[in-house]
Amino acid sequence: MKTITEQKPFEEISEALSGVEKVYVVGCGTCATMCHTGGKSEVLDMKEKLEAAGKKVTGWMVVPTACDELTRDALEENAKDVEEADGILAMTCAFGVQTIILYTNKPVYPSLNTLFVGKEDTPGHFIEVCMQCGNCILAKTAGICPLVRCAKSLLNGPCGGSVDGKCEISPDVPCAWQMIYDRLAALGQLDKLEEIVPIRDWSTSSAGGPRQVTISG
Ligand code: SF4
Numbered sequence: 481m482k483t484i485t486e487q488k489p490f491e492e493i494s495e496a497l498s499g500v501e502k503v504y505v506v507g508c509g510t511c512a513t514m515c516h517t518g519g520k521s522e523v524l525d526m527k528e529k530l531e532a533a534g535k536k537v538t539g540w541m542v543v544p545t546a547c548d549e550l551t552r553d554a555l556e557e558n559a560k561d562v563e564e565a566d567g568i569l570a571m572t573c574a575f576g577v578q579t580i581i582l583y584t585n586k587p588v589y590p591s592l593n594t595l596f597v598g599k600e601d602t603p604g605h606f607i608e609v610c611m612q613c614g615n616c617i618l619a620k621t622a623g624i625c626p627l628v629r630c631a632k633s634l635l636n637g638p639c640g641g642s643v644d645g646k647c648e649i650s651p652d653v654p655c656a657w658q659m660i661y662d663r664l665a666a667l668g669q670l671d672k673l674e675e676i677v678p679i680r681d682w683s684t685s686s687a688g689g690p691r692q693v694t695i696s697g
């Protein structure tokens with residue numbers, strides 16, 4: 481899974497950090513590094529910007545995977561510099577922020593917007609592939625998710641706006657249902673399109689409140 485992030489505008493970060501004079505910066509060596517939003521070079525850029533804005537950066541680190549429990553060990557190893565800070569700036573996705581807050585009594589400020597779960601389809605271009613709906617239908621759609629790839633999240637084939645294989649929202653966006661059709665055709669599974677998908681039960685999605693699962697060993 482890759483969590484796709486973008487940097488918040490520095491003005492927004494500055495506003496969140498108003499009153500915070502000393503900052504410790506945490507980046508992430510996995511998704512945020514891949515997105516060029518929270519890897520070593522972005523952390524060092526941020527350090528420079530914060531210092532230019534009059535903040536003291538008490539230290540920084542790029543943890544291997546910010547949402548992983550090893551973040552606790554990394555914070556402990558750097559406890560002196562973290563303790564000196566008034567707050568932590570997390571250059572991680574929201575999962576990283578919510579992991580860091582478990583292991584510090586310092587306020588934690590996100591510097592990234594967490595956008596979606598996605599894949600890099602061409603270098604430097606990321607596309608959403610799954611909204612984690614809790615009831616996967618990829619078996620019926622040739623492994624292409626209509627919930628996120630179709631602008632209308634249609635489940636029973638295309639709308640009338642598909643033109644030359646592109647979605648009506650933009651000539652740069654492939655029509656998900658054209659992709660699904662083409663792949664089902666190539667697989668010899670076009671009969672799957674004859675099945676009417678009923679109205680979706682969204683209770684498995686985040687609309688039903690925070691989801692939880694217990695996995696027994
Ligand atoms: S159907 Fe649901 S679980 Fe499957 S890819 Fe789409 S959003 Fe993700």
Ligand code: SF4
Nearest residue numbers: 630638639647655656
């Ligand atoms: S053109 Fe295709 S992708 Fe766009 S909304 Fe219609 S069916 Fe969905």
